[in-house]
Each structure stands twice: as structure tokens, then as C-alpha cells.
Amino acid sequence: MRKTLIILEKKQLFMEDFSNLTLDKVTIVMTSMSRWDGEFSSASWSLAKTFAQSQKVIYVDYPFTLLDYIKERKKPSVMARKKALIKGKESLKPLTQFSPFLYTLCPPLMLPINWLPPGFLYNSLSKWNDRRLAKSIRKAIKELGEENFIFFNSFNPLYLDRLPSKLKPLAFVYQSRDNIRALEPYLRKHGAGKEIEAVKNADLSLVTSRMLQKDLESLSGKKVAYFPNAADFDLFKTAYNEQVPPPKDLKDIPRPIIGYTGNICHRLDYDLIESICKANPDKSLVMVGPRNHQGHTNIDLDLIPNLYFTGPKKIEQLPQYLAHFQLLILPFLCNEVTKSIYPLKINEYLASGKPIVATPFSEDIKSFHPLISLETTAKKFNEAIKRELDTDSDQKAKSRYVEASNNTWKGRVKLFWELLTGSKTALAKKE
Structure with a gap:
């Protein structure tokens, strides 16, 4: 009983801290399945640039695995990241050409585990990768002199579908942008199940289409908000x-x-x-x-x-x-x-x-x-x-x-804060 009261008391203090913050000034850490300098534009990158017009944003590169590095090590994009990938140095870089508040984070190399079947070994190594990625995020947050942040996983369920205990954001947001259950076998093999876990674990879950909204609400048993794409x-x-x-x-x-x-x-x-x-x-x-x-x-x-x-x-x-x-x-x-x-x-x-x-x-x-x-x-x-x-x-x-x-990224950012504030208020009432 005493333990339950302590937990509820901590949650109440957390909610008071959340409500007292100016959320549109809090640092956002965003992960996705794309990199900032990829071959084509992505919704996550466009959204990150829009957030960064008024607040710090750390855009986390989609992690390279050890196997990726061996195959692609001679590519200019990989060579430019070599220190970060191998030694964990110069991982956080400002992207001032887009905004004085925008940064990119290149995580260290991860273990290539997608080939493994579901089970104990895959789960154990996935948690190891998650802890490694979370550690690089914590280091970046500290480097910027920040304490509070929002973690925004924009359709990358292969990593951080459940946050390690040492990664403590003000809020965990998960966004689905595609039907991973119908994509290529590589992604859906583990990604389909991990996406459902991400939806269950997130404080707020977003989807970009009506069909995804219906599917994920049915599969997860949780409410999912419609958050469509937009344009710059x-x-x-x-x-x-x-x-x-x-x-x-x-x-x-x-x-x-x-x-x-x-x-x-x-x-x-x-x-x-x-x-x-x-x-x-x-x-x-x-x-x-x-x-x-x-x-x-x-x-x-x-x-x-x-x-x-x-x-x-x-x-x-x-x-x-x-x-x-x-x-x-x-x-x-x-x-x-x-x-x-x-x-x-x-x-x-x-x-x-x-x-x-x-x-x-x-x-x-x-x-x-x-x-x-x-x-x-x-x-x-x-x-x-x-x-x-x-x-x-x-x-x-x-x-x-x-x-x-009527469909701009600036408008979507405004909608995001409305949805996030509403979800945290609902969570506080529920608790």
C-alpha cells in the first residue's frame, strides 16, 4: 500500500512539472528510419525542422549496424560519420544551415540482429542495442546542457519501443507512418510486434492515416490520434x-x-x-x-x-x-x-x-x-x-x-502540442 502511494505521489509531481513547463521550448529527441541527409525527404525530417524553428531538436540518425558499416564503409556518408560510429566521438553536430536549434546525433554501431528468430536471444540483444542507443541520447542531452526532453519515435519500432530505465523523458510519443505489417519481410519480421509494444508503452500514439488509426487501435487496445502528413x-x-x-x-x-x-x-x-x-x-x-x-x-x-x-x-x-x-x-x-x-x-x-x-x-x-x-x-x-x-x-x-x-507542418506542430497536452491531462485523471 505504501509503495503504491509513493508511486502515485511521484506521478502527481511528474504531472505538475509537465503542466508547469512551456512545452514548445522543451528539447525534442526524434528517432526515425531515415537519416537527415538521406536520398529523399521524409515526414520525420520535415517535422523535426519545423519543431526546430522555436526549440532544440536532436534528430537521431537511423542507426548503422556493424554489418552496414562493413558493406558501406567507403560511402562518403559513412566516412563522414566514422568517428561517431567507431569511437563515439563528434556524434552530436549542429545543423545551422537549417536552424540554430537543430542538431543531428549519429549513434555508435549497433549489433545486426534482425536475422535472428523471435525469442530470448533476439530480445536480449535488442535490449542491449536499446541501452547503447539510449546512452548516446543521454550523452547528447547532457552535452546541450538540457535536463527535460520529449522522446518522439517517428516510425522506428526496431529501436526503443520500450525505453530503458535510465532514459527518462517528460513524455514518450510514438508515431506510425506506414503499415509495417504489409511492408517487406525485413521490417515486419520483428517490427510488426515491436510497433504494437511501442503504442502500448507510449504516452501518446500518432498515425498519419485513417486506416492505420483503425488497425493500431484494434491491435493495441489503446487510443491512437490521427496526425496526417503535411507540407513545407x-x-x-x-x-x-x-x-x-x-x-x-x-x-x-x-x-x-x-x-x-x-x-x-x-x-x-x-x-x-x-x-x-x-x-x-x-x-x-x-x-x-x-x-x-x-x-x-x-x-x-x-x-x-x-x-x-x-x-x-x-x-x-x-x-x-x-x-x-x-x-x-x-x-x-x-x-x-x-x-x-x-x-x-x-x-x-x-x-x-x-x-x-x-x-x-x-x-x-x-x-x-x-x-x-x-x-x-x-x-x-x-x-x-x-x-x-x-x-x-x-x-x-x-x-x-x-x-x-491548410495542411502545413506549422499547423501540425500546433496540433501536436494540443494532442500531447490532452493525453497527459487524460493520463493524470486516470491515475
């Missing part, structure tokens, strides 16, 4: 209201241009992409992003004469491309993977004011109709491309632009 509106609106010079790699590509930006991966319908190129021989299809389609299609994309690839670009470069595309597409497959996606790029596309044609792959993308065209077959998709180009107008462009202005 101030960046992408330049494609709408400024005269932006064309990128050099678009110079010799025939107009009009149908554009796509993002990872060229397992989510895309390559039969549809081939159909678009064949049905529109007078147009060019330009895809901006890293090519990760190997093993996901038998079509030799390089043999399609009006299909062009630019390679990956930094997010700051994307508006320059959108400004010189006449129409934008989201040619996603409609399957278990995509039905839980709120695509990061939809609000980026809308901010440019350009017409958009997509497949109806998720409940979230359907919510943008009729601002965008949604078509289920290749024939109707190509008809929509022609129709959207023929009927586009300044009024339609402005409507798209205005919609994007």
Missing part, C-alpha cells in the same frame, strides 16, 4: 507564385511534362506508368527521386523513350521541378501497403497549384477529391490526364494552393 508550404508555394528558373536537367526534355516526385519503389504501379507513356507520346514523364524499383517490375523502364529520371533531389530543390511540370501524378498500386498511406507529396503537389491525377489507393487520398482526379484503370487515368490539362484554370490552381495552405 512556405517552400513549395514558390512553385505557384514565383518565377522559378528551370533545373538544368529539364532543359532538353520536351514539353508538356507529366511529373512525379518521390521514391521510385514498390508502391508504384509500373504497368500504369508504362501505359501513361504509351498513351501520351506527345508528352514527357519525368520522375524525380531515387530508383529503388529493382525486383518490383519486369518492365525495362530505360527503354521507354518519353520516360526520364533525374535521380534523387533535396527537398529544397523540388519546387523548382514542380514549377515546370504541367501535371502531377500519384500512380500508386491499390493494395495492403498503400491503403494506409497519406502521401507526403500530396500537399507539396497542391501547393504548386498544378493539376493532379492519382489512383484511389487510400481513404486519405480520396479525401482530396474533387480537387484531384482519382481513377482506377489505365484508360480512365489517361483520359483524366487529358481532361485535367485541357480544363485547368487559374481558379482551379488557386483552389489547390489554398487547400495546401
Whole structure:
């Protein structure tokens, strides 16, 4: 009885400390499955940069394992991190090019354990990795002279789904951004179960799509908040209201241009992409992003004469491309993977004011109709491309632009604090 009273007393003091803090000034430690200098933009990185406009943010690189280091040690990105990975030195670095409050943390090398079957050995080594990662986070917090922080796990359940006892944030937030149960076997092998544990252990759980919200609430038995993706509106609106010079790699590509930006991966319908190129021989299809389609299609994309690839670009470069595309597409497959996606790029596309044609792959993308065209077959998709180009107008462009202005990362940060404050208040009442 006495022990229970002590625990409740400590929780009450914790809640009073939480409520007395100015939360939007507290340091945020964010982990994810991407690195700040990765090949394509991510929601976690965009959110981190937005938080960092007013408070310290430590963006934790997705950890390299010992096996990753052996395979990739000659890559410039790995060589630049060598001291941090091997010796744990120079792990915390300021990213002043983005914000005076933004830092990146490169953790030391982790053990490669994903190949292990579920069970005692995997669990033991996973906890070892977690303690190692948590120690590097505690060291970074101390280096910045901070004491209070919020731990925000943005879709990285393979690490820190349960926090070690020495890592004591004011709040533990977990965010799911994809249906890990439908992704590649590597991630879902351990990630599917660990994500449910993260949701159960978090003070606040967030999801970016309605389907994920339903799934995770059902699987975890806990309430999960809807927290959709957004766009850096101030960046992408330049494609709408400024005269932006064309990128050099678009110079010799025939107009009009149908554009796509993002990872060229397992989510895309390559039969549809081939159909678009064949049905529109007078147009060019330009895809901006890293090519990760190997093993996901038998079509030799390089043999399609009006299909062009630019390679990956930094997010700051994307508006320059959108400004010189006449129409934008989201040619996603409609399957278990995509039905839980709120695509990061939809609000980026809308901010440019350009017409958009997509497949109806998720409940979230359907919510943008009729601002965008949604078509289920290749024939109707190509008809929509022609129709959207023929009927586009300044009024339609402005409507798209205005919609994007309602879905900004600044707005999502405001929503985050409302959700977090509400969740802690509810927790205090429950206790």
C-alpha cells in the first residue's frame, strides 16, 4: 500500500512539472528510419525542422549496424560519420544551415540482429542495442546542457519501443507512418510486434492515416490520434507564385511534362506508368527521386523513350521541378501497403497549384477529391490526364494552393502540442 502511494505521489509531481513547463521550448529527441541527409525527404525530417524553428531538436540518425558499416564503409556518408560510429566521438553536430536549434546525433554501431528468430536471444540483444542507443541520447542531452526532453519515435519500432530505465523523458510519443505489417519481410519480421509494444508503452500514439488509426487501435487496445502528413508550404508555394528558373536537367526534355516526385519503389504501379507513356507520346514523364524499383517490375523502364529520371533531389530543390511540370501524378498500386498511406507529396503537389491525377489507393487520398482526379484503370487515368490539362484554370490552381495552405507542418506542430497536452491531462485523471 505504501509503495503504491509513493508511486502515485511521484506521478502527481511528474504531472505538475509537465503542466508547469512551456512545452514548445522543451528539447525534442526524434528517432526515425531515415537519416537527415538521406536520398529523399521524409515526414520525420520535415517535422523535426519545423519543431526546430522555436526549440532544440536532436534528430537521431537511423542507426548503422556493424554489418552496414562493413558493406558501406567507403560511402562518403559513412566516412563522414566514422568517428561517431567507431569511437563515439563528434556524434552530436549542429545543423545551422537549417536552424540554430537543430542538431543531428549519429549513434555508435549497433549489433545486426534482425536475422535472428523471435525469442530470448533476439530480445536480449535488442535490449542491449536499446541501452547503447539510449546512452548516446543521454550523452547528447547532457552535452546541450538540457535536463527535460520529449522522446518522439517517428516510425522506428526496431529501436526503443520500450525505453530503458535510465532514459527518462517528460513524455514518450510514438508515431506510425506506414503499415509495417504489409511492408517487406525485413521490417515486419520483428517490427510488426515491436510497433504494437511501442503504442502500448507510449504516452501518446500518432498515425498519419485513417486506416492505420483503425488497425493500431484494434491491435493495441489503446487510443491512437490521427496526425496526417503535411507540407513545407512556405517552400513549395514558390512553385505557384514565383518565377522559378528551370533545373538544368529539364532543359532538353520536351514539353508538356507529366511529373512525379518521390521514391521510385514498390508502391508504384509500373504497368500504369508504362501505359501513361504509351498513351501520351506527345508528352514527357519525368520522375524525380531515387530508383529503388529493382525486383518490383519486369518492365525495362530505360527503354521507354518519353520516360526520364533525374535521380534523387533535396527537398529544397523540388519546387523548382514542380514549377515546370504541367501535371502531377500519384500512380500508386491499390493494395495492403498503400491503403494506409497519406502521401507526403500530396500537399507539396497542391501547393504548386498544378493539376493532379492519382489512383484511389487510400481513404486519405480520396479525401482530396474533387480537387484531384482519382481513377482506377489505365484508360480512365489517361483520359483524366487529358481532361485535367485541357480544363485547368487559374481558379482551379488557386483552389489547390489554398487547400495546401491548410495542411502545413506549422499547423501540425500546433496540433501536436494540443494532442500531447490532452493525453497527459487524460493520463493524470486516470491515475
